[in-house]
Amino acid sequence: MNVHIxxxxxxxxxxxxxxxNSAWMAQELEKEGFQVIRKTTVGDVEKNIQEALDTAISQAQIILLTGGIGPTKDDITQKTLCNYFNCHTYFSEEVYQNIHTLFSASGKExxxxxxxxxxxxxxxxxxxxxVGTAPCTWFEENRKILxxxxxxxxxxxxxxxxxxIPRLKKQFRQNLFIHHKTTWISGFTESMLATQLAPFxxxxxxxxxxxxxxxxxxIRLRLSVYTNEETTAIQTITEQNExxxxxLNGHxxxxEDKPLEEQIGETLLARKLTIGTAESCTGGRIAAMLTSIPGSSxxxxxxxxxxxxxxxxxxxxVSPSDLSHYGAVSRQVVEQMARGAIHALGCTCAVSTSGIAGPSGGTPQKPVGTTWIAVAHHNNIISRCHHFTSTRETNQAHAANTALLMLLELIRKA
Amino acid sequence: MNVHIxxxxxxxxxxxxxxxNSAWMAQELEKEGFQVIRKTTVGDVEKNIQEALDTAISQAQIILLTGGIGPTKDDITQKTLCNYFNCHTYFSEEVYQNIHTLFSASGKExxxxxxxxxxxxxxxxxxxxxVGTAPCTWFEENRKILxxxxxxxxxxxxxxxxxxIPRLKKQFRQNLFIHHKTTWISGFTESMLATQLAPFxxxxxxxxxxxxxxxxxxIRLRLSVYTNEETTAIQTITEQNExxxxxLNGHxxxxEDKPLEEQIGETLLARKLTIGTAESCTGGRIAAMLTSIPGSSxxxxxxxxxxxxxxxxxxxxVSPSDLSHYGAVSRQVVEQMARGAIHALGCTCAVSTSGIAGPSGGTPQKPVGTTWIAVAHHNNIISRCHHFTSTRETNQAHAANTALLMLLELIRKA
Known part of the structure; x- marks a missing residue:
C-alpha cells in the first residue's frame, strides 16, 4: 500500500x-509494510492544499495529513477537507466530552x-x-483513504x-515486506568505498x-529490500549483508543503525566501564548525547x-603554566582535562574537548575549527588535533561526533 | 517569484x-522576496522524480532540487535530469580541475x-x-529555472x-516584499489567546x-505580509505589531523570533551577569544551548x-543527609545545586535541574517527568516543580526549555 504524507x-x-513528524511517520509505517512514496509540504492556503490533495489521491492509496486543525483562524485544513469532500458539519458530543475530560484534568475552562x-x-x-482537543478525521472515497x-x-x-496504524493494518492485509539493514563504515571516502564495493x-x-x-x-551503508516474499527476502538480505x-571487515x-551514544552505552555496560566528560568547545553536547540514552545513569x-x-x-x-604556555587549545591541556575528569568525576573513562568553535577567536596558528580531543581509559590516553571548517554549530557537532567516535574506538579495545 | 523545493x-x-535543508533554503529565499509555495520529497526513483518535476514546473517559476548527485550508483538525479531535458553529457575540464584542487588540498587521490x-x-x-565534488547544474526552459x-x-x-541566490537576484528584479514579525507570548493557552485577540x-x-x-x-505569534508595496507594508505591519x-503587554x-538562549545571552551581557549550570536530568542540554551562541564565552x-x-x-x-532524606529530585537538592554552581563555577547566576526523565526511575510519589528546577542570582533563588508527561527525549527538552524560561524571567528583573 502506498502512502503520501x-x-x-x-x-x-x-x-x-x-x-x-514525517520522518517518524515513515519509519512507523514501513514497519508494517506501508511504503511512503512522496511527501509534500504546503502552506495554509485552501487552493494549495486542494492541489496537493489532487496529486496525492492520483498517486497513493493512503494520504496522511498533519497540521492546520487547531482552534485558531489560521488553521484551515478541516474547512478545506469539508469543501473538498462536500461535507456538512455537526457538533459531536463525543469530541466535546473528550475535550471536557482533558480540560477538567488540568483545571482549565x-x-x-x-x-x-x-x-x-x-x-x-x-x-x-x-491527548489533545483536535480530533482526527478519516475519509474514504473511491477506495482511497485520507x-x-x-x-x-x-x-x-x-x-x-x-x-x-492499528486500523490501517486491520483494513489492509499487507503483503509488502520492507526491510533495511544498515552498517556503519569508517576509513573510506564515498567514492573509495563505492569503488571497492563495485563487484558486490x-x-x-x-x-x-x-x-x-x-x-x-x-558512511552509513544501507541495504533495502521491498518484496512480497518475506521468507526468501529475509534470507537474501541477510546473506548479502554478511x-x-x-x-569490509576491519572497517x-x-x-546496526544505532546512534553512536547508544553503541557507546552498550560497550561501556558490557565492559563494566563508566564515563565522564570534560568539555570546552562542545559545551555539554557530548554529555547531552550520552544522557539521551535511557539507563545512561x-x-x-x-x-x-x-x-x-x-x-x-x-x-x-589543568596546570596554569601549561594553559598560558600552550594555550587552552592544545594537546597538553586537553590531556590534562581528560585525566582531571577521571579524577574529579570518579569514572574509569573520560573524553575531553578544547577548540575554537568560531565564528571569532581564531588566530593564524590556530584558525577557527582547530579542535583538540582526548579520550582516556585509566592511564591510557589518546589525543588528536582536528580541523573543522564550518560554522559554529557544525564545528561543535563535528567535534562532539568525532569525540564519540574516538571514544568508541578506545573502549572497544579496553 | 514562486519557488518549489x-x-x-x-x-x-x-x-x-x-x-x-529546505527550512534553511526557504528562510534565505524569503529574505530576497522569493516565496516557497511547496516542498516535495521523493525517493531515488526516476519515474517519481519526473512526476515531481512535472508538478513543480506547472506550479512555480523556480524549482530547486537537492540530493542524488553523489558519485555512487544510488544517486540518479543527474541522469534523470539528462533524460528529462534530452541532454547529452561531456567531460568538463573545469569541474575536474575543481575536484583536483579539493583532493590535492586534503591529500586524497x-x-x-x-x-x-x-x-x-x-x-x-x-x-x-x-566545497565538494558534485557540481551544481542550472537548467532554463520555457522561462522556468531548475x-x-x-x-x-x-x-x-x-x-x-x-x-x-546572487544569480537569481540578478535575473529577477523582485517586486514581492515578504516580511514576518514574531512575538513570544507566555501565560495563555492557544484558544484563550485567540479569544483575546479576536477583535485584533x-x-x-x-x-x-x-x-x-x-x-x-x-506561543509564538507571527504577523506576515506578502505585498509589492514595500513602504506601506513595513508601516502597516509595524503598526499592527505595536x-x-x-x-498583550505583560505577557x-x-x-523578536530569537532562540531563548540568545535572549538570555543579550540580557546577561546588558546586565553584566555571568551564568553557569548544574544539571542532572537535562544532562548538559542547557549548557549546550547556552554555548551554541557565538560569543557566549x-x-x-x-x-x-x-x-x-x-x-x-x-x-x-549538596548535603548527603538532604540527598538521602528528600531524594535527589527535591527542592532542597536543586536549590543547593544552584548555590553550589555559583560557588564552584564563579558565576553570578545559575540554573539547576533534577528530575526523572524516564522511561524508568519513577515512583508513585515522583512519577517519570517530575522535575525540580531552580534559578539563582546571588542569594536570590526561585525553584519550582514541573510535571512533564512525555518520552525521555521530550521530557529532557521541556525541562531545558522551562529552565531557560525561568532564567530569563529572573535575570530580566535582576
Whole structure:
C-alpha cells in the first residue's frame, strides 16, 4: 500500500519550524509494510492544499495529513477537507466530552473557541484524540483513504500508534515486506568505498538496493529490500549483508543503525566501564548525547564544562603554566582535562574537548575549527588535533561526533 | 517569484534522515522576496522524480532540487535530469580541475568514480561547487529555472549563498516584499489567546496574516505580509505589531523570533551577569544551548553535570543527609545545586535541574517527568516543580526549555 504524507503549515514552508513528524511517520509505517512514496509540504492556503490533495489521491492509496486543525483562524485544513469532500458539519458530543475530560484534568475552562473543536465534518469517521482537543478525521472515497491529524508531534504520535496504524493494518492485509539493514563504515571516502564495493553491487539481486549515506567521519551503508516474499527476502538480505561485512571487515563501526551514544552505552555496560566528560568547545553536547540514552545513569557519572580557564584549573587540575604556555587549545591541556575528569568525576573513562568553535577567536596558528580531543581509559590516553571548517554549530557537532567516535574506538579495545 | 523545493533521497522518504535543508533554503529565499509555495520529497526513483518535476514546473517559476548527485550508483538525479531535458553529457575540464584542487588540498587521490563527477549534462549552466565534488547544474526552459544541488547541507548552503541566490537576484528584479514579525507570548493557552485577540484579528488588513505557533510554555505569534508595496507594508505591519504588543503587554517574552538562549545571552551581557549550570536530568542540554551562541564565552563560565550523587555532594556541596532524606529530585537538592554552581563555577547566576526523565526511575510519589528546577542570582533563588508527561527525549527538552524560561524571567528583573 502506498502512502503520501502531506504536512500543512506556513511555518513549515517559510522554514520557521523543521518538519520532524514525517520522518517518524515513515519509519512507523514501513514497519508494517506501508511504503511512503512522496511527501509534500504546503502552506495554509485552501487552493494549495486542494492541489496537493489532487496529486496525492492520483498517486497513493493512503494520504496522511498533519497540521492546520487547531482552534485558531489560521488553521484551515478541516474547512478545506469539508469543501473538498462536500461535507456538512455537526457538533459531536463525543469530541466535546473528550475535550471536557482533558480540560477538567488540568483545571482549565472550555471557552467558545475550544468548544468549536467539537464541530466536525460528516461523511468521515471521527477518531478521538485522547491527548489533545483536535480530533482526527478519516475519509474514504473511491477506495482511497485520507486521514487528517494534528501537527503537534506528541498528539500525532499518539494517534498514529493507538489508532491509525492499528486500523490501517486491520483494513489492509499487507503483503509488502520492507526491510533495511544498515552498517556503519569508517576509513573510506564515498567514492573509495563505492569503488571497492563495485563487484558486490553488480551481483546484488534486482530487488535489493544499496545506498550510501556519508556523514562526518563515517558512511552509513544501507541495504533495502521491498518484496512480497518475506521468507526468501529475509534470507537474501541477510546473506548479502554478511557478504558486505566480510568485504569490509576491519572497517565496520556498527552492524546496526544505532546512534553512536547508544553503541557507546552498550560497550561501556558490557565492559563494566563508566564515563565522564570534560568539555570546552562542545559545551555539554557530548554529555547531552550520552544522557539521551535511557539507563545512561548506569555508566555516565557526570561532566565538567570548563569554558572558563579558572574552571579548567580548579575543577580539572589543568596546570596554569601549561594553559598560558600552550594555550587552552592544545594537546597538553586537553590531556590534562581528560585525566582531571577521571579524577574529579570518579569514572574509569573520560573524553575531553578544547577548540575554537568560531565564528571569532581564531588566530593564524590556530584558525577557527582547530579542535583538540582526548579520550582516556585509566592511564591510557589518546589525543588528536582536528580541523573543522564550518560554522559554529557544525564545528561543535563535528567535534562532539568525532569525540564519540574516538571514544568508541578506545573502549572497544579496553 | 514562486519557488518549489524538491528534496530527493530514499533516506528522507523512509525517515532515516530528517530534512533540515529546505527550512534553511526557504528562510534565505524569503529574505530576497522569493516565496516557497511547496516542498516535495521523493525517493531515488526516476519515474517519481519526473512526476515531481512535472508538478513543480506547472506550479512555480523556480524549482530547486537537492540530493542524488553523489558519485555512487544510488544517486540518479543527474541522469534523470539528462533524460528529462534530452541532454547529452561531456567531460568538463573545469569541474575536474575543481575536484583536483579539493583532493590535492586534503591529500586524497582521484579515483575513476570521483572523476566521473566531472561528466556533466549539456543544455545547462555548470556552477562550480568549491566545497565538494558534485557540481551544481542550472537548467532554463520555457522561462522556468531548475537548479540541482548536492544534498550535503554545508555544500548546499555554500552554493545557495555564493552562487544561486546572487544569480537569481540578478535575473529577477523582485517586486514581492515578504516580511514576518514574531512575538513570544507566555501565560495563555492557544484558544484563550485567540479569544483575546479576536477583535485584533478582525481589524487586520487583508494582506496581513496572523499565525499561532504553540510550543511548551509559550506561543509564538507571527504577523506576515506578502505585498509589492514595500513602504506601506513595513508601516502597516509595524503598526499592527505595536497594537498587538499593547494588547498583550505583560505577557510578552520576546519581541523578536530569537532562540531563548540568545535572549538570555543579550540580557546577561546588558546586565553584566555571568551564568553557569548544574544539571542532572537535562544532562548538559542547557549548557549546550547556552554555548551554541557565538560569543557566549563572555558570560558563560561552565557547568557541572552531576548524574551521580557523589558529584552533587563533592563538586556542588549538596548535603548527603538532604540527598538521602528528600531524594535527589527535591527542592532542597536543586536549590543547593544552584548555590553550589555559583560557588564552584564563579558565576553570578545559575540554573539547576533534577528530575526523572524516564522511561524508568519513577515512583508513585515522583512519577517519570517530575522535575525540580531552580534559578539563582546571588542569594536570590526561585525553584519550582514541573510535571512533564512525555518520552525521555521530550521530557529532557521541556525541562531545558522551562529552565531557560525561568532564567530569563529572573535575570530580566535582576
Amino acid at each position: 502531506i504536512t500543512i503549515g506556513d511555518e513549515l514552508l517559510i522554514g520557521q519550524v523543521i518538519d520532524t 472550555i471557552n467558545p473557541l475550544t468548544r468549536r473543536q467539537a464541530i466536525v465534518p460528516d461523511k468521515c469517521t471521527i477518531i478521538q484524540n485522547k 486521514i487528517s491529524m494534528p501537527g503537534v508531534p506528541h498528539e500525532m504520535k499518539w494517534l498514529m500508534t493507538h489508532e491509525i 553491487e553488480k551481483q546484488l539481486p534486482p530487488h535489493i538496493k544499496l545506498a550510501y549515506l556519508p556523514q562526518p567521519g563515517l 557478504k558486505l561485512h566480510q568485504i 565496520i563501526l556498527a552492524k 548506569r555508566y555516565f557519572t557526570g561532566s565538567i564544562i570548563s569554558y572558563n580557564n579558572n574552571i579548567k584549573h580548579h575543577l580539572l587540575g | 524538491i528534496t530527493i533521497g530514499d533516506e528522507l522518504l523512509i525517515g532515516q534522515v530528517i530534512d533540515t 582521484i579515483n575513476p568514480l570521483t572523476r566521473r563527477q566531472a561528466i556533466v549534462p549539456d543544455k545547462c549552466t555548470i556552477i562550480q561547487n568549491k 537548479i540541482s544541488m548536492p544534498g550535503v547541507p554545508h555544500e548546499m548552503k555554500w552554493l545557495m549563498t555564493h552562487e544561486i 484579528e478582525k481589524q487586520l488588513p487583508p494582506h496581513i496574516k496572523l499565525a499561532y505557533l504553540p510550543q511548551p510554555g509559550l 497594537k498587538l504588543h499593547q494588547i 510578552i517574552l520576546a519581541k 563572555r558570560y558563560f563560565t561552565g557547568s557541572i553535570i552531576s548524574y551521580n550523587n557523589n558529584i552533587k555532594h563533592h563538586l556542588l556541596g
